[in-house]
Amino acid sequence: MPSLSTIILGTGSYAPERVLTNAELSKMVDTSDEWIRTRSGIRERRIAAPGEATSDMGVQAARRALDDAGVTPAEIDLLIVATMTPDLPMPAAACIMQHKLGLPTSAACFDVNAACTGFVYALDTACAMVASGRYRKALVVGAEKLSTIVDWKDRTTCVLFGDGAGAVVIGTTPQPDVGLIGTRLGTLGESVDLLCIPNGGSSVPATPESIAAGSHFMKMKGKEVFKLAVRVMDEAARDILEQHHLRADQISLVIPHQANLRIIEAISQYLELPLERFFVNVDRYGNTSAASIPLALDEARRAGRIQPGDLTLLVAFGAGLTYGSALLRW
Numbered sequence: 001m002p003s004l005s006t007i008i009l010g011t012g013s014y015a016p017e018r019v020l021t022n023a024e025l026s027k028m029v030d031t032s033d034e035w036i037r038t039r040s041g042i043r044e045r046r047i048a049a050p051g052e053a054t055s056d057m058g059v060q061a062a063r064r065a066l067d068d069a070g071v072t073p074a075e076i077d078l079l080i081v082a083t084m085t086p087d088l089p090m091p092a093a094a095c096i097m098q099h100k101l102g103l104p105t106s107a108a109c110f111d112v113n114a115a116c117t118g119f120v121y122a123l124d125t126a127c128a129m130v131a132s133g134r135y136r137k138a139l140v141v142g143a144e145k146l147s148t149i150v151d152w153k154d155r156t157t158c159v160l161f162g163d164g165a166g167a168v169v170i171g172t173t174p175q176p177d178v179g180l181i182g183t184r185l186g187t188l189g190e191s192v193d194l195l196c197i198p199n200g201g202s203s204v205p206a207t208p209e210s211i212a213a214g215s216h217f218m219k220m221k222g223k224e225v226f227k228l229a230v231r232v233m234d235e236a237a238r239d240i241l242e243q244h245h246l247r248a249d250q251i252s253l254v255i256p257h258q259a260n261l262r263i264i265e266a267i268s269q270y271l272e273l274p275l276e277r278f279f280v281n282v283d284r285y286g287n288t289s290a291a292s293i294p295l296a297l298d299e300a301r302r303a304g305r306i307q308p309g310d311l312t313l314l315v316a317f318g319a320g321l322t323y324g325s326a327l328l329r330w
């Protein structure tokens, strides 16, 4: 069988209507617009409606990606949803989305939890499965309702996160050297404690006391995460460029995980690549975890920032700590 390239056939994204501004947040916790903007670059974020689940946002993004690709739900035989906020602890959000999207019952549907790196992990998995020839067309979705795991009384985290979704459709082409050129994934499991939900899992199940103490919400050592994030994103970007004998200035657009503008600025300095080559929308959405890269990718494409022949670098880090990069040629 001739080898096929796995390519992105279409992209889509969705952000809930409700905008939560820094000014509103400063009435909820002891913070200010000035602090949030200067420390993170975030001006506002979106918050899902009470009855709006992760799968609902994922479905909206997926439908837009299918439309963009000109692919029908009936053609999809693989759905991977990157999320750490599935609708239910079990089963996977992908199963709920399969039904809502009307995908064939013969489609393989599962979730990937690699926190904010989830989309890059899911993209790599989907492309490998499609490249194997055993699946033809895949939907890869990043969707999060982080507003449900954020402690709205904790100013060190609640100002940073938002809800949203992004999706891509993966297919194949006989054209060589296009689509997913390569990935570089990694994990620093010794750093689990830096960013986690301490209670509610199998090691420490939730109790009325732990819930009263707020231990079922996300906890983060922000400064430590910041330093590691810069280190591993730089490493993941450099490694993949080196593997493919590329210089940073050959990348037309970097789509970094949108956690903090200062992290993106640091990567831009380390790679000696001007900030104009980085797509940034953290100011409007905050950190949407696994949704952040596909949401940014869709906005970048629709804004005309990605053209045929361009090389795009995705680079992410997240709880785990997980990190990774992916190189795409369009």
Ligand code: UT7
Pocket (backbone or CB within 6 Å): 030, 031, 032, 035, 036, 039, 040, 116, 155, 156, 157, 159, 220, 222, 223, 224, 225, 226, 229, 259, 260, 287, 289, 317, 318, 319
């Ligand atoms: O996808 C992965 C998710 N995680 C991240 O991306 C987080 C990475 N880390 C960061 O983005 C930054 O570390 C933060 C934005 C979380 C914090 O910025 P920082 O410059 O590292 O600030 P800091 O944690 O050192 O806090 C500085 C001060 C502290 O007060 P003192 O001890 O100097 O008196 C904090 O208590 O700012 C205080 N502070 C706040 N003040 C106003 C912390 N949060 C807030 C807040 N409003 N929301």
